[in-house]
Amino acid sequence: MPDTIPVRGRIYMADLGHGQKPWLVVSNNQRNRALGNFLALRITTTPKPAMPTIVELTSADPLVGRALCxxxxxxxxxxxxxxxxxxxxxxxxxxxxGIRAALALP
Structure with missing residues (x-):
């Protein structure tokens, strides 16, 4: 889907050479439209410890799992x-x- 312009907050399956994995777009839409790349967080179904940088997805989200900020x-x-x-x-x-916590931002 090379013509797809990623949208912040959407989850896309992407293949980085190790099979398809889910990714959550976090870069802003202006950047996403202007550049050929975007910033995304990996989503995993592997259990993880409770941490400020790990966000559990809920029933309101399209997937089960955790966003790794x-x-x-x-x-x-x-x-x-x-x-x-x-x-x-x-x-x-x-x-x-979670991103603020990962980057130690206020």
């Missing part, structure tokens, strides 16, 4: 395989707090 990665549009859906506004608020 300390696993911020640059992806390219041509790595997108398909759109899974949008994270809830509540999840995105928790993700914003």
């Amino acid at each position: 300390d696993d911020l990665t640059q992806l390219f549009r041509d790595e997108i395989v398909r759109d899974v859906g949008a994270a809830s506004p509540q999840t995105m608020a928790r993700v914003a707090a």
Whole structure:
């Protein structure tokens, strides 16, 4: 899906060479439109300890799992395989707090 312009808050399946994995877009939409890449967090279904940088997805989200706010990665549009859906506004608020914690921002 190289013509896809990633949208902040949406979850996409992307293949970075190790099979398809879910990624949550966190970069702003202006950046996403202007550049051929975007910033995303990895989503995992592996159990993780409770930490400020690990955000549990809820029933309001399109997937079960956890967003790893300390696993911020640059992806390219041509790595997108398909759109899974949008994270809830509540999840995105928790993700914003998780990114602040990961980067030690106030």
